[in-house]
Amino acid sequence: MIQEYNNYTQEDFEVWRLLFERQEQNLQNKACKRYLACINEMSEVMRANEVPNFEKINKVLLAKSGWSIHVVPGLIPVEGFFQLLAKKKFSASTWLRKKSQLDYLEEPDMFHDVFGHIPLLMDKEYSAFAQKLGEVGVKYIDNPEIVLQLQRLYWFTIEFGLKAGETQTDIYGAGILSSYGESKGIYTTNPEIKPYNFSSIINQPFRTDQIQTLYFEIESYEQLYDSLNEFDRNMQQQG
Numbered sequence: 201m202i203q204e205y206n207n208y209t210q211e212d213f214e215v216w217r218l219l220f221e222r223q224e225q226n227l228q229n230k231a232c233k234r235y236l237a238c239i240n241e242m243s244e245v246m247r248a249n250e251v252p253n254f255e256k257i258n259k260v261l262l263a264k265s266g267w268s269i270h271v272v273p274g275l276i277p278v279e280g281f282f283q284l285l286a287k288k289k290f291s292a293s294t295w296l297r298k299k300s301q302l303d304y305l306e307e308p309d310m311f312h313d314v315f316g317h318i319p320l321l322m323d324k325e326y327s328a329f330a331q332k333l334g335e336v337g338v339k340y341i342d343n344p345e346i347v348l349q350l351q352r353l354y355w356f357t358i359e360f361g362l363k364a365g366e367t368q369t370d371i372y373g374a375g376i377l378s379s380y381g382e383s384k385g386i387y388t389t390n391p392e393i394k395p396y397n398f399s400s401i402i403n404q405p406f407r408t409d410q411i412q413t414l415y416f417e418i419e420s421y422e423q424l425y426d427s428l429n430e431f432d433r434n435m436q437q438q439g
């Protein structure tokens with residue numbers, strides 16, 4: 201599949217601009233510094249007044265970190281998703297929510313996939329973790345228990361992760377970065393925030409149909425990579 205850029209309508213451009221401008225401003229004092237630095241570094245190809253053009257983004261991403269966007273029709277089976285991650289290809293859809301649904305989404309759209317997920321792939325340590333998650337997923341794809349554990353890990357980190365900042369918790373999970381309501385809610389609704397713990401996370405069921413009530417806070421992206429690497433080594437020894 202490819203992105204049919206000419207098919208985007210005026211409404212698509214307007215929706216992208218509304219979402220981008222609102223969240224760019226809202227995240228200034230909420231997103232982790234590395235995310236803000238990355239999206240700033242991509243500002244030529246990821247900005248409010250242009251629906252993202254994957255070809256242009258891929259040039260910047262590939263040059264910086266070796267990642268690229270891989271177009272998918274929507275959510276894809278976990279096996280293919282892990283295979284793509286392992287090859288530093290991030291799955292993204294090309295459709296955008298309607299103006300009447302700015303805050304209501306049943307499935308991730310391009311704003312979630314691109315604005316939420318892509319910038320941090322420019323970051324070396326985050327990128328190493330994301331790729332490793334794909335590699336470990338491919339390795340254990342025939343073990344449903346491990347696959348579920350890795351899906352939980354993905355959920356509580358790449359989708360809904362928080363990171364200790366200088367004075368407060370910062371957001372790095374794409375599900376929060378791309379949600380106006382949830383990114384505000386972190387600081388106003390007093391959700392439960394636990395320190396990152398690999399074994400707690402892989403045993404923690406999650407809900408996809410509501411705003412999260414529990415988050416895990418990491419100290420660094422190295423911590424993510426190291427914990428996953430250790431899990432992989434332990435599995436191999438048991439194997």
Ligand SMILES: [Fe+2]
Pocket residue numbers: 308312313317359374375
């Ligand atoms: Fe996502």
